[in-house]
Amino acid sequence: MLCEKCGSNPAVITYYEQINGEEKTRHICAECAMKELGSHLSVGGFDPLSLFPLLSRYADNRMGTTLACPTCGMTLQRFMDRGKFGCADCYETFGDRLTPIFKKLHFHTEHKGKHPEGSPKPSEDKPSQPSQKELWQRELAEAVMNRDYKTAALLKKKIEQAEEGRENE
Amino acid sequence: MSEYRVFNTMSSYWMEGNGRDSDIVISSRVRLARNAADYPFPSSLSLQREREFLNLVASIPKTKAGNGLEDLDLIDLSLVPREEKMVLVEKHQISPGLALSEGVGGLLINTAETLSVMINEEDHLRIQSLYPGRSLEQCWEKASAADDMIARYIPPAFSERWGYLTSCPSNTGTGLRASVMLHLPALVMTKHSGDLLNSLPKYGYTCRGLYGEGSEGKGNLFQVSNQVTLGLSEEEIITDLNDIVSEIVGAEQKTRKDLLTNNRLYLEDQVFRAEAVLKNARLLEIGEAFQLLSLLRLGSELELVDTYPAKSFNHLLLLMQPVILNKLKKQNLSKTEMMKYRADLIRDELKGGE
Numbered sequence: 001m002l003c004e005k006c007g008s009n010p011a012v013i014t015y016y017e018q019i020n021g022e023e024k025t026r027h028i029c030a031e032c033a034m035k036e037l038g039s040h041l042s043v044g045g046f047d048p049l050s051l052f053p054l055l056s057r058y059a060d061n062r063m064g065t066t067l068a069c070p071t072c073g074m075t076l077q078r079f080m081d082r083g084k085f086g087c088a089d090c091y092e093t094f095g096d097r098l099t100p101i102f103k104k105l106h107f108h109t110e111h112k113g114k115h116p117e118g119s120p121k122p123s124e125d126k127p128s129q130p131s132q133k134e135l136w137q138r139e140l141a142e143a144v145m146n147r148d149y150k151t152a153a154l155l156k157k158k159i160e161q162a163e164e165g166r167e168n169e
Numbered sequence: 170m171s172e173y174r175v176f177n178t179m180s181s182y183w184m185e186g187n188g189r190d191s192d193i194v195i196s197s198r199v200r201l202a203r204n205a206a207d208y209p210f211p212s213s214l215s216l217q218r219e220r221e222f223l224n225l226v227a228s229i230p231k232t233k234a235g236n237g238l239e240d241l242d243l244i245d246l247s248l249v250p251r252e253e254k255m256v257l258v259e260k261h262q263i264s265p266g267l268a269l270s271e272g273v274g275g276l277l278i279n280t281a282e283t284l285s286v287m288i289n290e291e292d293h294l295r296i297q298s299l300y301p302g303r304s305l306e307q308c309w310e311k312a313s314a315a316d317d318m319i320a321r322y323i324p325p326a327f328s329e330r331w332g333y334l335t336s337c338p339s340n341t342g343t344g345l346r347a348s349v350m351l352h353l354p355a356l357v358m359t360k361h362s363g364d365l366l367n368s369l370p371k372y373g374y375t376c377r378g379l380y381g382e383g384s385e386g387k388g389n390l391f392q393v394s395n396q397v398t399l400g401l402s403e404e405e406i407i408t409d410l411n412d413i414v415s416e417i418v419g420a421e422q423k424t425r426k427d428l429l430t431n432n433r434l435y436l437e438d439q440v441f442r443a444e445a446v447l448k449n450a451r452l453l454e455i456g457e458a459f460q461l462l463s464l465l466r467l468g469s470e471l472e473l474v475d476t477y478p479a480k481s482f483n484h485l486l487l488l489m490q491p492v493i494l495n496k497l498k499k500q501n502l503s504k505t506e507m508m509k510y511r512a513d514l515i516r517d518e519l520k521g522g523e
Contacts, residue, residue: 001378001387002456008504009455009491010387012258013265030255031491033265072213084291087209088326088334091341098338102331105339107373108400111332113343114313116320 003029069093096137100144133162173244174280175262176253179487179497181282181299186479188302192470193418195350195390195483196301199308199407201316202335202344203294204326210336211272211289219273219289226275226288229322238284238318246274255492261299263287284311286319291336292344294319301483303414305347305407313403332399342399347410350379351417354389354467355424358439365417366391373397374413388459388486393417429471440468447515452508458489458515465519481518488514 003011009029067076074086076094085091091098102109136159143152183196204210208222227243246254246267254268262282267274267290275288287295296319298311316325326334332342340346356362366376379390393413395406428436443464447453466482468474487493489511495502498510 010459029491030258030265030268033255033269072209074213083338084212084336085210085334085338086213088204088206088328091328091331091334098331101338102341102399106342106397106399108342108397110330110400111328111342112400112405113332113345113402114316116325116327117317 001027003027003032005029005032067093067097096134096141099138099141103142133159136162173242173278175242175244175260175276175278175282176256176496179260179493180484181260183282183299183301184480184483184487185301186483188300188304190414190418191302191479193352193421194303194414195352196299197304197308198297198299198348198350199305199312200298200346200348201294201296201312202292202333202340202346203296203316203319204334204336205293206324206326208293211291211293212336214272214289216273222293223273223275223288225323226277226286226294226319229319238279238315240280241277241284241286242279244276244278246276247272252492252495256496259490259493260487262297264290264295266290284315286315292340294323303349303411303418305349305411309345309347309403309407339396340398343401343403343406345398345403345406346394347407348392348394349410349414351391351393351414351421352389352463352466353391353417353421354463355428356417356421357389358428359424361420361424362389362391365420366393369393369413370396372413374410387456388463390459390463390486425467425471436471437468437473439464440471440473444468444474448519450512450515452505453512453515454508455489455491455511458485458511462486462515477519485515485518488518 001011003009004026005028009031011027012030013028013033068074069086069090070093071089072086074090074093076097079085079090079094099109136155140152140155140159143149143155188194188197205222205225208214208218211219211222214222223245231239231241246263251268254263257263257276258265258268260282262278262285263274263276264287267276267287270289272289274290277286277288278284283299285297285299287297296312296315298308298315300307300311328334333344335341335344353362356365369376373396374393375396376391376393378387379392393410395410397406401409443461447458447461447465462482462485465474465477466479469477488497491502491507494507494510494514498506502510
C-alpha cells in the first residue's frame with residue numbers, strides 16, 4: 001500500500017484518528033510521518049478492547065469500573081478504553097475480569113510456556129485449588145462473555161454474599 | 170551517532186538469501202515482549218524513570234565471547250536525530266512508535282543485526298531476532314538466550330497464571346510474536362493469495378502486506394505471524410506457524426510449476442518486460458520498482474532469465490526506501506531525484522548479478 005499523504009512511498013505506519021467520533025485508519029510512509037505528524041502521533045493504535053463495546057458497557061454498569069490499580073492508578077474503565085495496562089500489578093488488580101478478554105484474544109486464559117530461570121516450573125508447583133469464590137468469579141466472567149446476564153446477576157449475588165459473610169466473621 | 174554500524178551499513182545477515190526455502194521465505198523473526206518487575210510499564214513512566222531504566226540496561230555487563238550476545242551495542246535513541254531513527258524504521262529494527270516517541274528510547278543491536286532489543290517501547294524490552302530463510306527455531310533460540318541473559322540482571326514481570334506480563338493484553342503469556350516474510354508472486358498472479366490469506370485469522374494468525382495493511386502487499390511480499398500468545402508454549406506457536414508456512418510454500422511452489430507448464434509464454438513475457446524496464450529505466454517509483462523486482466526475482470528463481478543472487482533483491486528492498494535513499498545521498502532528495510537514484514541503484518545492482 002502506498003502512503004495516503006504523498007502517494008509515492010510505501011506506507012509503513014498505520015495509525016488511527018478520530019474525527020467527530022468517526023474512527024479512520026491512515027497509512028503513511030516514514031517520510032510523511034516525520035514531516036507532518038511528529039510527536040502527537042499515537043502509533044501502533046491496535047486496541048483489542050475496542051472489540052468489546054458491549055463488555056465495556058457492561059463493565060460500566062456492573063463490574064465497578066472505578067476499580068483502580070494501587071500501583072499505577074489505572075482504572076478498569078481506562079484500561080477498557082485504551083486497551084493497555086499501566087503496570088504489572090494491574091493484572092492482579094483486575095484479576096478475573098480479564099478472563100473474557102484473554103479468552104477472546106487468545107482462546108486461552110492461562111500461561112503455558114517459558115518461565116524465567118529460577119522461578120518454579122508449573123509441574124513443581126502444588127496445584128492450588130481455586131476457592132469457591134474464585135470459581136464463581138470465573139463463571140461470572142464467562143457469563144458476561146456469553147451475555148448471560150441472568151446467570152451473571154445470580155453469581156454476582158453469590159459472590160457478594162460470600163464477601164459479606166467473610167466481613168461478618 | 171555515526172559510530173554505530175547500524176546507521177551506516179545497509180546490509181544485514183537476514184539479506185544473505187540463504188536458509189531453508191529461501192526462494193519463498195525471505196526471512197524469519199521472533200519477538201519477545203518483556204517488562205521489568207520493578208518498574209511500571211513505559212506508558213506510566215516519567216522521563217526520568219525511563220532514563221533510569223535505560224541506564225539499568227546499560228549496566229548489564231557484556232557477556233563472555235562466544236555466546237553470540239557479546240557484540241551488542243547500546244544506542245541511546247534520545248540522542249539520535251529523527252531522520253536517523255527513521256533509517257532504523259525502514260530497516261525494520263525499531264518501530265515507528267519508538268522512533269517518534271519523545272521518551273527515552275534505546276536499542277541494543279549486534280553487528281550482524283540478527284539480535285536487537287528495543288528499550289522503552291510499549292514494553293520495557295522488545296527482544297527481536299531475525300535470520301534469513303525459514304529459521305524460526307534459530308530465531309527463538311537466539312531471542313530466548315538474550316532473554317535469559319537480561320533476566321539475570323533485570324527480573325521480568327511474570328505471573329504463574331498469565332505468564333509474562335505485557336502492556337497490551339494481546340501479547341500476554343509468552344510475549345512471543347513469530348513471523349515470516351514470504352514472497353508469493355505466483356499466488357498473487359493467479360489470484361489465490363486472497364483466499365489463502367483471508368483464511369488465516371480464523372486459526373489465530375495474521376497476514377499483512379509487508380508495506381502497509383492491505384490484503385496485497387507491495388512486491389508480493391507478505392508477513393504471516395501468530396496472534397495467540399497465551400495458553401500455548403513457544404514451541405507450539407513456532408511449530409504451528411511452521412505448519413502454516415509449509416502449506417503456503419507448497420501452494421506457491423505448485424502454482425509456480427503450473428504457471429511454467431500451462432502459461433509459460435505469459436510468465437516469460439512478464440519477467441522479460443520486468444527485466445527490460447529495471448535494466449533501462451531512468452526514473453522509478455517505489456511501487457513499480459517493488460513489483461518489477463518481484464517478477465524478476467521469480468524469473469531468476471525459475472531460471473527464465475540470468476540468475477541474480479537473492480541477496481541483490483533483498484539489498485534493494487532496503488535501499489529503495491526514501492529515508493535510506495536520502496541518507497545514502499546525504500541530502501533531502503526531490504521526488505524526481507529520488508526516482509532517479511532508485512533507478513540508478515537498481516541498474517547498478519543488477520549489473521553486478523550477471
